[in-house]
Amino acid sequence: MSQPLRLGIAGLGTVGVGVVRIIRQHAELLTARSGRDISISAVSARSKNKDRGIPLDAYAWEDDPVALATRDDVDVFVELMGGSDGPAKAATEAALAAGKHVITANKALLALHGQALAEQAEAANLSLRYEAAVAGGIPVVKALTEGLAANEITRVMGVMNGSCNYILTRMEDSGLNYQDIFAEADGLGYLEADPQLDVGGIDAAHKLAILASIAFGTRVNFDAIDLEGIERVSIEDITAAADMGYKIKLLGVAQMTGRGLEQRMQPCLVPASSPLGQLQGGTNMVVLEGHAVEQVVLRGPGAGEGPTASAVMADVMDIARGFALPVFGQPAHTLKDAKHATSVLPAPYYLRMGLVDKPGALAKITTVLGDAGVSIDRMRQYGHAQTSAPVLIVTHKATRADIDAAIAAMEGTGVLTSAPVALRIEEV
Amino acid sequence: MSQPLRLGIAGLGTVGVGVVRIIRQHAELLTARSGRDISISAVSARSKNKDRGIPLDAYAWEDDPVALATRDDVDVFVELMGGSDGPAKAATEAALAAGKHVITANKALLALHGQALAEQAEAANLSLRYEAAVAGGIPVVKALTEGLAANEITRVMGVMNGSCNYILTRMEDSGLNYQDIFAEADGLGYLEADPQLDVGGIDAAHKLAILASIAFGTRVNFDAIDLEGIERVSIEDITAAADMGYKIKLLGVAQMTGRGLEQRMQPCLVPASSPLGQLQGGTNMVVLEGHAVEQVVLRGPGAGEGPTASAVMADVMDIARGFALPVFGQPAHTLKDAKHATSVLPAPYYLRMGLVDKPGALAKITTVLGDAGVSIDRMRQYGHAQTSAPVLIVTHKATRADIDAAIAAMEGTGVLTSAPVALRIEEV
Ligand SMILES: NC(=O)c1ccc[n+]([C@@H]2O[C@H](COP(=O)([O-])OP(=O)(O)OC[C@H]3O[C@@H](n4cnc5c(N)ncnc54)[C@H](OP(=O)(O)O)[C@@H]3O)[C@@H](O)[C@H]2O)c1
Ligand SMILES: NC(=O)c1ccc[n+]([C@@H]2O[C@H](COP(=O)([O-])OP(=O)(O)OC[C@H]3O[C@@H](n4cnc5c(N)ncnc54)[C@H](OP(=O)(O)O)[C@@H]3O)[C@@H](O)[C@H]2O)c1
Numbered sequence: 131m132s133q134p135l136r137l138g139i140a141g142l143g144t145v146g147v148g149v150v151r152i153i154r155q156h157a158e159l160l161t162a163r164s165g166r167d168i169s170i171s172a173v174s175a176r177s178k179n180k181d182r183g184i185p186l187d188a189y190a191w192e193d194d195p196v197a198l199a200t201r202d203d204v205d206v207f208v209e210l211m212g213g214s215d216g217p218a219k220a221a222t223e224a225a226l227a228a229g230k231h232v233i234t235a236n237k238a239l240l241a242l243h244g245q246a247l248a249e250q251a252e253a254a255n256l257s258l259r260y261e262a263a264v265a266g267g268i269p270v271v272k273a274l275t276e277g278l279a280a281n282e283i284t285r286v287m288g289v290m291n292g293s294c295n296y297i298l299t300r301m302e303d304s305g306l307n308y309q310d311i312f313a314e315a316d317g318l319g320y321l322e323a324d325p326q327l328d329v330g331g332i333d334a335a336h337k338l339a340i341l342a343s344i345a346f347g348t349r350v351n352f353d354a355i356d357l358e359g360i361e362r363v364s365i366e367d368i369t370a371a372a373d374m375g376y377k378i379k380l381l382g383v384a385q386m387t388g389r390g391l392e393q394r395m396q397p398c399l400v401p402a403s404s405p406l407g408q409l410q411g412g413t414n415m416v417v418l419e420g421h422a423v424e425q426v427v428l429r430g431p432g433a434g435e436g437p438t439a440s441a442v443m444a445d446v447m448d449i450a451r452g453f454a455l456p457v458f459g460q461p462a463h464t465l466k467d468a469k470h471a472t473s474v475l476p477a478p479y480y481l482r483m484g485l486v487d488k489p490g491a492l493a494k495i496t497t498v499l500g501d502a503g504v505s506i507d508r509m510r511q512y513g514h515a516q517t518s519a520p521v522l523i524v525t526h527k528a529t530r531a532d533i534d535a536a537i538a539a540m541e542g543t544g545v546l547t548s549a550p551v552a553l554r555i556e557e558v
Numbered sequence: 559m560s561q562p563l564r565l566g567i568a569g570l571g572t573v574g575v576g577v578v579r580i581i582r583q584h585a586e587l588l589t590a591r592s593g594r595d596i597s598i599s600a601v602s603a604r605s606k607n608k609d610r611g612i613p614l615d616a617y618a619w620e621d622d623p624v625a626l627a628t629r630d631d632v633d634v635f636v637e638l639m640g641g642s643d644g645p646a647k648a649a650t651e652a653a654l655a656a657g658k659h660v661i662t663a664n665k666a667l668l669a670l671h672g673q674a675l676a677e678q679a680e681a682a683n684l685s686l687r688y689e690a691a692v693a694g695g696i697p698v699v700k701a702l703t704e705g706l707a708a709n710e711i712t713r714v715m716g717v718m719n720g721s722c723n724y725i726l727t728r729m730e731d732s733g734l735n736y737q738d739i740f741a742e743a744d745g746l747g748y749l750e751a752d753p754q755l756d757v758g759g760i761d762a763a764h765k766l767a768i769l770a771s772i773a774f775g776t777r778v779n780f781d782a783i784d785l786e787g788i789e790r791v792s793i794e795d796i797t798a799a800a801d802m803g804y805k806i807k808l809l810g811v812a813q814m815t816g817r818g819l820e821q822r823m824q825p826c827l828v829p830a831s832s833p834l835g836q837l838q839g840g841t842n843m844v845v846l847e848g849h850a851v852e853q854v855v856l857r858g859p860g861a862g863e864g865p866t867a868s869a870v871m872a873d874v875m876d877i878a879r880g881f882a883l884p885v886f887g888q889p890a891h892t893l894k895d896a897k898h899a900t901s902v903l904p905a906p907y908y909l910r911m912g913l914v915d916k917p918g919a920l921a922k923i924t925t926v927l928g929d930a931g932v933s934i935d936r937m938r939q940y941g942h943a944q945t946s947a948p949v950l951i952v953t954h955k956a957t958r959a960d961i962d963a964a965i966a967a968m969e970g971t972g973v974l975t976s977a978p979v980a981l982r983i984e985e986v
Contacts, residue, residue, distance in 0.1 A: 152708050152850055156824035162775065162888045163707050261705070267851040269705025276699025276704075277689070279591050280580050280871030347590065405857060408836060422580055423695040426858035429833065430851065440850035445710030453881045458588045 132458050134167035135450045136203055138230075140195035140221055141210030142175040145262065146180050148439025149208065160443075164450035171203040177544060194336065199225035205232045206449055208442065214238035215507065226250045226258070233445040235262035235438060241336035244343065244350040245465070249455035258457045259445035264337045265414045269438025270432040273457035274418055275381045276343050282418025283345035285385045291334035292412030292432045294360050296382040299410050302372060307365045320412070330359035334382055335395040341416070342384035342393050343442050344459045348468035351393075356472055358396040367551055370482055370522050371399050374510065377407040381556055385500050391467030399555040405429070406558050464479065473530035478507060478555040481525065481533075483540070484518040484547035491545035498543060501535035504528045518547040524555065526527065562595035563878045564631055566658075568623035568649055569638030570603040573690065574859035575610050575634065576792040576867025577874075588871075590629035592878035599631040615943050616956065627653035632764030634877055636657045636870065642666035649946070654678045654686070663690035663866060663874040669764035672771065672778040676885035685871035685887045692765045693718050693842045695865025696858040697872060702772050702846055704886035709848025711773035713813045717984065720860045721748045722808040727838050730800060735793045741917035742906040745748035748840070764812055770812035770821050772887045779821075786824040786901055795979055798910055798950050799827050802938065805835040805950050809984055819896030827908050827983040834986050835855070845986065906935060906983040909953065909961075912946040912975035913970070926971060929961065931963035932956045940972070946975040952983065 137153075139146055153160070153168055160168045172190035174197075175182075192198035199207040199221040207225035209220045209232060218239050225232050232251065234240070240247070240260055251258035261271045265288065274283070289295050293315060302312045313327065316323055327333045335355045343350040360380050371378050376399035384393045384415070400406045405427050409415050414432030419425050431437040458465060485491040492511065499506060508524040537550050566582075567574055581588070581596055588596045600618035602611075602625075620626035627635040627649040634652035637660060639646045646667050653660050659678065662668070667673070668688055691698045702711070717723050721743060728739045740757065743749055747773065755761045757759040763783045771778040786809050799806050804827035812821045828834045833855050837843050842860030847853050859865035886893060913919040920939065927934060936952040953961070965978050 148850070156708065156710060156849075159710060160708060162892060163891075268854055270699050272700060272705050273697050275870050276876060277700050278868065279875040280584065280588060281868055282584060282587060286848060405833070405836075406832075408831075420868065421584075422576070422864040422871070424859050424865055426856065428698055428854065428856055430854035434852075436850040437852055440706065440709055440848065443850070444705050447707040451881075451883055453879075454983075455879055461593075464590060487889075 132166045134169045134447070136169050136171045136205045137446065138198045138201055138204035139170060139208045139210060140174040140198050141212065142173060142182050142480045144435050145227060145438045145442065145449045146175070147184055148211040148435035149183050149210065150256045152439050152443050156551055157332050160447065162305050164447050166450045168450060169282070172198050172201055174198040182350050195221035196224045199230060200228040202473060204230055206233060206446065209234040209236060210442070212236055212240045214449055219243060222247060223250065226256055227252060229254060231255065231257040231449050233259045233442055235442055237261065237263040237333065237340060241339040241350060241352040243342065244457070248462035251294065251457055252462050252464060257449055257454055259448065261445050262438045262441035264340055265416050266430070266434065266441070266455050267433040267440050268414060268416060268428045268432070268439065270428050270442065271427060272343070273397070273426065274341065278418055278420050278423055278426070281422050283418065283420050285383065285419040286341045286417070287383045287406070287556065288338065288341070288383060288412050288414065288416040288431060289379050289406060289409055290382055290416065291328055291331070291336045291416060292382060293328040294331070294334065295409060296320060296362060296412045297329070298363065298368065298378055298380065301365055308361065308363060329361055331380055331395045334380060336381035338384055338393060338395055342391065343465065345384060346386050346391055346468065347465055348391055349465045350458070351468065351470070354391070354470040355393040355395050360397055363367060363397050367482060367553065371480060372402065374480070374508065374522060374524060375402050376400060376480065376555065377402050378553065379409070381406065383556060385475060387471050387474040389474045390471030391472055392471045397553060399553055400558050404558045414453060419526035476529045477526040477557065478527055479525045479533050480553045480555055481523040482520065483550035484520055486545050486547055487519050488545070494520070494543045494545050495540060498539040499536050502532050502539060504532050505534050560594045560892045562597045563874070564597050564599045565636050565814055565874065566600045566626045566629055567598060567630035567636045567638060568602040568626050569590050569640065570601060570610050571638065572863050573866045574603070574638040575612055576863035577870050578612050578870050579639065588875065592875050594878045596878060598876060600629055602626040602627050609782065610924060621652070623649035624652045627658060628656040632658055634661060634874065637662040637664055638664070638870070642665055643671045647671060650675060650693050650860070651678065654682060654684055657682060657684065659685040660931070661687045661870060661878050663688065663762065663870055665691040665764035665768060669767040669778060669780040672768065672885070673890060676890035679885055680890050687876065687884055688768070689873050690866045690869035692768055694843050694858070694860040695868050696800060696842060696844060696856045696864065697869065698769070699772070700857050700872065701854065701856060703883060704768060706846055706848050706851055706854070707887070709850050711846065711848050713811065713847040713982070714769050714773045714845070715809060715811045716766065716769070716842070716844040717807050717837055718765045718810060718844065718860060719756055719759070719808060721756040722759070722762065723837060724748060724840045725757070725792065725807065726788060726806055728797065729793055729964050730796050733793060736789065737823060757789055759785050759808055759823045762808060766810035766821060767825055770819065771893065773812060773898065774814050774819055774888045775888055775893055776819055777893045779896065779898070782819070782898040783821040788825055795910060796982065799908060800830065801949060802908070802952060803830050804831050804908065804983065806827060806981065807834060807837070809834065811901060811984060815899050815902040817902045818899030820899045820902055825981060827981055828986050832986045857862055876907065902957040904910050904957045905985065906955055907953045907961050908981045908983055909951040909978055910948065911978035912948050914973050914975055915947050916973070922971045922973050923968060925950070926967040927964050930960050930967060932960050934962050
């Protein structure tokens, strides 16, 4: 039997407590499977005296996570505090400088500083692992870096923020609008202290940036993501999309195009009958597509104590088993700076607009679309609401530029009663 | 850069050709990700002169897979011939005896000889890997042994034979009966040379036996599986189940009970709206449940050149990266002989029967059920077909023994016009 693997855990919130609990309650199982005892040397959090529902006296206490990260009796520093900068970053750097492996659940840290941290870790032959940072309990980092390691990845997609998916599916079920359901979710404690991280798509975009780097061998580039949150998704669009056989999801998509890497995190339509379309509530889903494997879909809890701790512990087990691989699946110094492409790939679009109730109004719109090179696949006109007739259009594949040009031209026709909504339909 | 990793590949059929193709066409990618060149030293198949659509002259040829497995210039023996015994087993044993790692896609070999082979491999500190053997392209062995390594697994379920799922979903779509769709699938080349491997559930049961061993730390025990194929699934049951909100799937379930390990591979009902219920055609799905992660669902192609080769190559990449872990996730000599439990866990059941068209017939049946301790959740009686009235019943949770007792008692009532069908409803 090898030496025990000794952890120092900074952060004893939802995830940290979950990790301590697994180590306390399943010690034998972990040893049977990894061949080593897994022990905790020291822990850190802000307040020493908070009751966290688990006994902590067996572990040394450090007020300062940097001090924890560099202790002699720590082999692996486990960062579960959060925040892209501040103590999480400082302690991670200190741990690597002191020759410790690092495990983190912190997508913000990796999305913003992943390249530098990966270079630091790899230069010192250390592991920096983050299974819990992407899609919580779903072992998607492992699936992509290892399970699909022989694939040229063609596309990665995911619904990776449970709060947003909860809001969107609740809107559909209840018929209530965004503001009402946002308030409900907030009241239930489903949203981050800064809800913009959730509903603005930032948290999900952090995860997408990480997956894109692994998938395409590129440097993580959060700023290159076309980012739009769910705040402007209206109940009218959810209902109309459902009518046409679609669901609206906050969908992340990363895809390599002839003109560079396209990364999008925005509300999209997906077929209601697809696995993504059927995803309800807070569950996450990631779709991985590769030249050989075709398509693999992973579904599971994206957050919560048990699932997130499960993922952190998978990283612990890998380190205990002696597995070492580059942070993003290939050495950080070989990762390329991807050219940033925006909306290169054409797609069908969903358009919704209100038209004045006059003969010829619809003809003007279809003419404008035709002139912009956008052809119509399906169209539906609803019974007139007062003087405005809502119209839904599903286009054939078009570029975003053509759609935008068409919308600009529509504004000039004088037949619109409301600004057109245009949402991409992702083919899944 | 380390030494290249040199493969010897025995079997150049669907999977073998797929593996050679990936190595030829994506050499750079494999090297970038694993840090080593992956090369092929030698290959073997039955007929040397068959055109396999790929150039093979760069590789040495061996007629005898045992000779291939023991060549000095082979580091990893890749067994892609198939068959639980014969050359696959002989060459695997020879490779391990000669100090070679082994990768196989052969579920029959592992389900029947996994324990002995694992002991041989582990005694020699060698890897024996088999990602492709279970659910084709889905990285499920990795998800279970590594991604969920910190979980006490509570249940493993899966639809793991694409041909059976194709037949069942085609029956539902077409309304045709089993014999017709079986013939169609056979004509399309979807079935093994011995179709009993598919429709008898044997192939899927091989996979379940492997997953159960990993999940529960038990010796693989194929003979302990309660096995029933899809031959007796009637179109009447598919239609009636759909009417009640269910789909019929050939579902494998492994679960530890207070009285031992229960392993079932049999036609079951699952809710039509669940991920398992929505699985169409040849796609596979595995559901993994653990104490911490709750539930993770993996979906993807269970067969075919690209997906299966993707999984074989994932094993190659892991070996190239130096990852080593016990064959079934914990050392083979620590795996326990599980007590074999049958139908311990109660479940709701679906019952279908024909009743004589006489007053009081239904009352007799419900009385008999009540006497056997089986309570009724939902019941539906259809318009009379000539003199027989079809009745569907969904029970509350009952044991199989109670259901069997109730059915035996029904036979004595004299009101049945056809033998009752009873199918377990798996709660997913
Ligand atoms: N919650 C999830 O489901 C989930 C899922 C995936 C990933 N993650 C990620 O996991 C990380 C932790 O999330 P969480 O939900 O567990 O957060 P949390 O419940 O807010 O806990 C954060 C912990 O960090 C401690 N902490 C904060 N600043 C500190 C400092 N300067 N020094 C020492 N300790 C400090 C806090 O101490 P006090 O308790 O004393 O305040 C608290 O114990 C984040 O990066 C998050 O994005 C979370
Ligand atoms: N096909 C799939 O989608 C799939 C998916 C998962 C797992 N698997 C497993 O992968 C394995 C291979 O499947 P496959 O579909 O590729 O089979 P296949 O197409 O029938 O190919 C079998 C290959 O093995 C060769 N072979 C048979 N006996 C041999 C012997 N005694 N010596 C040397 N070579 C021999 C054959 O040679 P000839 O070509 O000269 O006849 C052929 O090239 C099986 O264990 C199967 O269960 C297959």
